[in-house]
Amino acid sequence: MLLEVKALHASYGPTRVLHGIDFGLDEGSITTLLGANGAGKTTTLRALCGMVKTSGEIRFAGKRVEGRQTEDIVRLGVAHVPDGRGTFANLSTEENLRLGAYTRRDKAAVQGDLERVYGYFPRLKERRRQQAGTLSGGEQQMLAVSRALMLRPKLLLLDEPSFGLAPLLVQELFSILRAINEKERVSMLLVEQNAAMALELADRAYLIETGRMVLSGAAADVKRDDSVRRAYLGY
């Protein structure tokens, strides 16, 4: 397993958000984490990156990473597309992308990767010199995904990549994510409100409710689960 989480607790100050969750992610797979607003999905991703106080065990590629600095976890190959996109608004699109590769030492390959993400998202190439803060919401979302890819991550954490995107763009983005997963074997942990799309893309799914895992299984099985269908798929 690429990622293994055991009894993970997390809290913001006195407010406890995660109450001991367990889950795992196979190398090369896409796993989705579903749940309502406030269930603890974003917190789970932030916990994996050392951005909140946690207790419990997080193993990434066999190494214990809980309690490590965010900067060090990134160096292990974990890229995070954060909630709210995390754009460097005053820097150009290309500078944003170069920052994604900040920790890499193979500078020659970075240039090639830049062209590669421009290949996935040609719009970003058109706007390479533009201030990133002036990009549209959809373009900034593509920029956030691209910036994460520039790390050449082993694991990509995606926090609501469909947020604020037009339905057509969501489909385009998800098909690109699938292509990246298949071609480059990047494992993904996807947090989504759009459960139908997420289950379509993912191999495995977990359902989180108020800080506890309540259901897990192959995405196809979870999709057929009655309670999931009523609560998250809406039919």
Next chain:
Amino acid sequence: MTAEALLPQVIAGLATGGIYASLALALVMIYQATHLVNFAQGEMAMFATYIAWALINAGLGYWPAFFLTVGIAFVLGVIIERIIIRPVENAPVLAVVVVFIGLLVILNSVAGWIFTYTIKSFPSPFPIEPLFGIRFMSPHQLGAIGVTLGVLALLYAFFRFTPLGLAMRAAAQNPESSRLVGIRVGWMLALGWGLAAAIGAVAGMMVAPIVYLDPNMMGGVLLYAFAAALLGGIDSPGGAVLGGLVVGVLENVLGAFVIGNELKLVVALVLIIGVLLVRPSGFFGRVHVSRV
């Protein structure tokens, strides 16, 4: 007032303005990273200038002492950030301001204690005879402008074209996203302090031959630098440079022809108040809007 009388004053203003611009730039750099104005910036520059003076007195040539001082100032700036500023990183604004003022008083007193309050002369590296046959400008003025422009060009190239410069800009504007791409934000802040201290050291060494060396030498200069940074927009490096030149020229011209040399400092104070009242974001500063 004739153009012939005005021109030398404008040029002298540009020379001191360049020095104000450097110090204003140092203020802006720390402001961008911490959103606070470092009141101790002037005293840090003064202290560095004393170090240069001690090195020169110990027998070092001017330029070796100059570059060694810039290096020492950089290291001291990093150490100040790590030891004094870092523990109050998340403290309320007023607490940090008090720390800055404490730093100012400490540096001032320690300089007085070690080097005494007696006014000392500080050498200029530039010759007495006119440079390049230019007669309307003293060689030190010309040299100071050259050094200032050199510093600005180096800084511009560093921030614009190097990965480290890019990482420092990123860390200043979006610390959380910076961590997520692996930038060690804490160290970037410390580097920013080091650079600001190094720039201040250059400004101190350029201004000391004009104002003479004593522990209070930077008081006035820092006020002009504040005025310059505010005029340009406190979060705009380019604005700080332009503001410095404008303040230098205004100060000199008004001092020579309108209000007299004794009241020169008033120019800075009026500018500070005027900018804050009329246009708080300065020439190029960003207007901050926050949801409440």
